[in-house]
Amino acid sequence: MEEGYHQEDRTVFDLIKGLIKSLRLFQNESVFCENITFVQFCILDYISSAEGQLGMSSLHSLLGVEKSTTTRLAAPLIKQNLLMRVASSKDSRAVELKMTREGEKVHNAVWACMKRFIEDCRQSIPDTDRKDVISSVNMFIHSLENCCRRDRNCC
Amino acid sequence: MEEGYHQEDRTVFDLIKGLIKSLRLFQNESVFCENITFVQFCILDYISSAEGQLGMSSLHSLLGVEKSTTTRLAAPLIKQNLLMRVASSKDSRAVELKMTREGEKVHNAVWACMKRFIEDCRQSIPDTDRKDVISSVNMFIHSLENCCRRDRNCC
DNA sequence: TTTTTTAGTTGTAAAATACAACCAATGCAT
DNA sequence: ATGCATTGGTTGTATTTTACAACTAAAAAA
Structure with a gap:
């Protein structure tokens, strides 16, 4: 046992x-693709999924990193004019990130590239197993996240 | 479709x-635990699984990183006297990493800690699903690795 | 009104990671 | 046996991610 x-x-x-x-x-x-890294692409993707605009604190929750890290990760995208900072109308401390026209183009280009990779992944998994795999990987992710939330005095 | x-x-x-x-x-x-990082713990673990001694090129294959990165990752472990460098008897270019007594202690201590985390993970997954989850996550890993091996002109 | 919490930035610093360049040893082809 | 290609590993250089502490100001809560 x-x-x-x-x-x-x-x-x-x-x-x-x-x-x-x-x-x-x-x-x-x-550099991953189109002069941005994978995490930077994820940021564009989260913002794209939020109708083109997302608060920094929402983004930091989605990424699962420190606020300071979110600031650093977004900075190159702002510098490259893929995102723009917009003051929040609800809370003048808050900043929202808005996708630019250029950002949409880069997001679409990288997604097209990403899809080829994902299609390869998909093809490696037999049709009959695919739904099980998706469901099980999600379950695994949730169990990892469960454990991350518990108080720990070590690790 | x-x-x-x-x-x-x-x-x-x-x-x-x-x-x-x-x-x-x-x-x-x-720092993750016992003054080493998670990747450093993985290195100790790979060496432990190889009866206490492993070549640098085998290690770099297991880690899936550049040779230079393997050199850098092992350096702190050597410095902390958890591993020692041993010249290969077969190829005088090659170096083998050997677990020290101290390294075994640290490996055991971190593994004990790691096990608590893993047990939490395990408990989050219903008994009935566990084998499926393990099998499916493995399948997903293999499909990712499959794709990583293909030639790509991008990503 | 006062205190606490939150939003985000900045300073500082560490770890992982890669590419290029290098040297020497080994393997392969002739 | 010789010459060339490949391999084993290190070092220089540099980038990205990441965190913690400290800070300021705004919002929320008491």
Whole structure:
């Protein structure tokens, strides 16, 4: 009983290592596509999904990083004129990020590129398993997030 | 048909974003546990699994990073006397990393800590779904790796 | 009205990561 | 045996992500 659980602990850890390794392609720090990084593309994508405008604090929640990190991640996109900062009408402390016309173009171009990669992924998974895979990966993500939320005195 | 595929592209991309977000806890750059980072722990773990000794080029394959990165990642572990460099008997260019007694202690301590986290993860997933989840996440990892291997002129 | 919380920026700093360049050892082709 | 290609690994250089602390000002709560 104890032995079986031990083995499964190892299996879960191997999954985590495997995921980190295979997802590293996306988190590669060098320029990813159209002169932006993968995380920067994610930002454009979140804003695109929010009808072209999103508050910094919403964005920081979506990204799951510190507020300071969100400021730094958005800065190159503002500099490249893919996003613009807009004062919030509701709270004068707050800033909203708005997609520019240029930002839409870059978002679309990178998404077109991304789709080719995703289609390859999809084709690697048999049709019959696909829904199970999607459902199970979501379940795994939620279990990871569950654990991240708990108080810990270590790790 | 086209519409359905489009929607599924989005779903896969959302999975990738979700995974990157939830795995970020591990890749947090601050010290993770026992004065080492998560990736450094992975290195100790790979070496532990290889009976305490592993070549640099094997390690760089397992990690999925550039050789230069492997050198940098191992350096703090050598400095902290958790690993030691050993010349290869087969190829005088090659270096092998050997676990020290201290390294074993740290590896065991961090693994004990890691197990608590993994047990939480495991408990979040219903018993009935667990094997499916493990199998499906593995399938997803393999499909990502499949795509990473293909030649690309972009991304 | 006062205190607490929140929004976001900036200073500072660390870790991971890559590419180029390099040197020497090994493997391969002739 | 010789010459060329490949491999093993390091170092220089540089970028991105990321966090914590400190700060200011606005909003919310007591």
